[in-house]
Amino acid sequence: MHVLYSMQNSGNCYKLRLAMHQLGIAFSLVDIDILKGESRTPEFLALNPNGKVPALKLDDGRLLSESNAILFYLAEGTALLPEDRFCRAEVLQWMFFEQYSHEPYIAVARYWLSLVKGGRDLKAHLIDDWMDRGHQAFAVMERHLEKHDFFAAGRYTIADIALYAYTHVAHEGDFDLSAYPAIRTWLDRVTRQKDHVTMAWRPAQA
Amino acid sequence: MHVLYSMQNSGNCYKLRLAMHQLGIAFSLVDIDILKGESRTPEFLALNPNGKVPALKLDDGRLLSESNAILFYLAEGTALLPEDRFCRAEVLQWMFFEQYSHEPYIAVARYWLSLVKGGRDLKAHLIDDWMDRGHQAFAVMERHLEKHDFFAAGRYTIADIALYAYTHVAHEGDFDLSAYPAIRTWLDRVTRQKDHVTMAWRPAQA
Numbered sequence: 177m178h179v180l181y182s183m184q185n186s187g188n189c190y191k192l193r194l195a196m197h198q199l200g201i202a203f204s205l206v207d208i209d210i211l212k213g214e215s216r217t218p219e220f221l222a223l224n225p226n227g228k229v230p231a232l233k234l235d236d237g238r239l240l241s242e243s244n245a246i247l248f249y250l251a252e253g254t255a256l257l258p259e260d261r262f263c264r265a266e267v268l269q270w271m272f273f274e275q276y277s278h279e280p281y282i283a284v285a286r287y288w289l290s291l292v293k294g295g296r297d298l299k300a301h302l303i304d305d306w307m308d309r310g311h312q313a314f315a316v317m318e319r320h321l322e323k324h325d326f327f328a329a330g331r332y333t334i335a336d337i338a339l340y341a342y343t344h345v346a347h348e349g350d351f352d353l354s355a356y357p358a359i360r361t362w363l364d365r366v367t368r369q370k371d372h373v374t375m376a377w378r379p380a381q382a
Numbered sequence: 383m384h385v386l387y388s389m390q391n392s393g394n395c396y397k398l399r400l401a402m403h404q405l406g407i408a409f410s411l412v413d414i415d416i417l418k419g420e421s422r423t424p425e426f427l428a429l430n431p432n433g434k435v436p437a438l439k440l441d442d443g444r445l446l447s448e449s450n451a452i453l454f455y456l457a458e459g460t461a462l463l464p465e466d467r468f469c470r471a472e473v474l475q476w477m478f479f480e481q482y483s484h485e486p487y488i489a490v491a492r493y494w495l496s497l498v499k500g501g502r503d504l505k506a507h508l509i510d511d512w513m514d515r516g517h518q519a520f521a522v523m524e525r526h527l528e529k530h531d532f533f534a535a536g537r538y539t540i541a542d543i544a545l546y547a548y549t550h551v552a553h554e555g556d557f558d559l560s561a562y563p564a565i566r567t568w569l570d571r572v573t574r575q576k577d578h579v580t581m582a583w584r585p586a587q588a
Contacts, residue, residue, distance in 0.1 A: 226479060226522050240471050242478035249471035265446050265455035268474075272448035273432065276481045301507075316432050 178203040179233040181223070183210055185291065187283055187341035188243040189230040190375045195250055195337050197379070198371045203232075205378060211291065244271040247334040256334050263329035270327040270335035273316070274342075281310040283342040285349030307350070314356050317343070321358035325365060332369050340366045345375070384409040385439040387429070389416055391497065393489055393547035394449040395436040396581045401456055401543050403585070404577045409438075411584060417497065450477040453540040462543070464535040472534035476541035479522070480548075487516040489548040491555030513556070520562050523549070527564035531571060538575050546572045551581070 180196070180203050182189035196203050208214045208229045215227050224231040224241045231241045232249075240246045248268070251257035258264055285306040288295035296303075317339065320327065327335040344363050346353060353360055366372070384402070386409050388395035402409050414420045414435045421433050430437040430447045437447045438455075446452045454474070457463035464470055491512040494501035502509075523545065526533065533541040550569050552559060559566055572578065 225525050226483065234468075238468060240468075240475055242475040242482075245471050245474035245478050248474050249467065252467050252470075261455065261458050262440075262444060262446075264458075265451050268451035268454050269446055269448045272451050272478070272481055275478055276448075276485075277432065280482075280486065319431050 178235055179206055180204070181206045181208050181220070181229050181231040181233070183208055183229050184378070185375065186210070186229060187286075187345065187375070188279075191243050191334075191337050191341045192230050192232065192246055192250070193377060193379070194341075194373055195247055195256065195334060197373050197377065198369070199250060199254055199256065200371075201250060203379060204381060244275060244334075244338055247271070247338060251334045256332070256337070258329040258331075258333065260329070266328035267333050267335045271338045273313075274335075274338045277309070277316070278313040278339065279342060281306045282313065282346050282349055282351060285310060285351070286342065286345060287349075289350055290348040303350075310346070310349070310351055314343075314346075314351070314353070314359060318356045318358050321362045325362070332366070336362075336366055383441055385412055386410070387412045387414050387426075387435050387437040387439070389414055389435050390584070391581065392416075392435060393492075393551065393581070394485075397449050397540075397543050397547045398436050398438065398452055398456070399583060399585070400547075400579055401453055401462065401540060403579050403583065404575070405456060405460055405462065406577075407456060409585060410587060450481060450540075450544055453477070453544060457540045462538070462540050464537075464539065466535070469535035473539050473541045476533040477544045479519075480541075480544045483515070483522070484519040484545065485548060487512045488519065488552050488555055488557060491516060491557070492548065492551060493555075495556055496554040509556075516552070516555070516557055520549075520552075520557070520559070520565060524562045524564050527568045531568070538572070542568075542572055 178201065180192055182205055184207065208220065210229060214220060215229055221227055223239060226241055228241060230243050230246065231239055232246045233239050240249055248257065257267060288299045326332050327339060340363065343359065384407065386398055388411055390413065414426065416435060420426060421435055427433055429445060432447055434447060436449050436452065437445055438452050439445050446455055454463065463473060494505045532538050533545060549565065
């Protein structure tokens with residue numbers, strides 16, 4: 177069985193719990209609390225030298241890191257990732273957008289403003305920039321979703337999972353989505369997909 | 383013929399010129415100078431709403447953005463991207479590492495310290511963080527390259543192209559690579575690949 181090294185309230189980790197649940201892939205969880213430094217222990221660094229969660233240990237012992245690369249691995253050959261070459265590139269385009277233009281502002285704001293005690297004071301000098309860049313990302317998403325139900329290939333894919341993970345909790349990083357009706361409709365559309373689970377969901381442990 | 387919207391001294395754009403040259407894919411260039419705001423004109427935003435280069439207009443008129451997504455598109459079915467599912471995920475893992483943990487410090491430092499006049503003063507408060515995080519990324523690469531000739535699949539792939547683009551010009555962002563012998567050996571190994579071209583190379587225009 178795959179083993180997911182995961183922090184429960186990390187959106188990047190949630191992507192994989194959601195995708196594996198929707199794909200019917202059995203896995204067990206190992207909780208890693210990055211706030212307690214558990215991703216920087218010698219044991220964890222031996223597993224993932226980049227010191228980050230999520231990491232997925234496959235049932236054959238091989239390890240993958242980077243949430244969106246793991247999503248791609250899990251989804252190959254399933255309904256969550258199209259076969260068509262252009263559509264696959266579109267899926268990846270939105271996943272790279274998520275990691276470069278979305279997560280570093282929207283997830284990072286949530287991390288410091290909601291998860292880390294005293295983070296708001298510690299990072300006060302960065303908040304304006306997070307807000308500006310986060311809203312730039314939302315504006316790009318809104319413009320796309322005004323004309324499309326999903327991000328790529330005209331259907332629900334891992335690109336939607338990747339972007340849903342931190343968008344649906346953006347308010348925990350002070351972001352107000354009231355100016356983005358198409359994003360809010362899309363968030364609701366994602367929650368109505370078969371076998372959707374929330375960030376709180378965990379697999380039953382053996 | 384494909385059309386690449388590109389800034390000549392952008393590493394993200396260089397990735398695609400290098401890959402298309404090595405793959406024997408004919409393309410023409412449209413120069414977009416982001417320092418002059420040319421990626422933010424209404425015409426360019428109509429093409430790529432995220433307002434960034436590179437963007438690739440395929441010969442059928444469809445558009446792709448995000449350098450690493452475009453690399454994946456171009457390399458599917460070629461020697462630069464393995465067929466094996468795990469190896470493909472490894473390639474993507476390093477490409478997401480590049481966009482999340484490498485480019486935002488190493489490329490951004492080069493941009494402000496070498497390309498933008500007055501950038502060193504304007505961004506003085508960020509330089510220490512760029513240096514810390516950039517060296518963290520180099521340390522992860524060094525540890526991998528001490529045991530492997532390339533980043534994924536035991537051979538030269540688009541993961542190497544993605545990481546080469548800004549690593550080989552890291553000194554332009556004040557990074558000193560003398561502490562990373564395995565990275566320096568790998569840089570040299572990349573330049574010795576068949577049909578390697580430098581960042582200055584441009585296709586002959588029709």
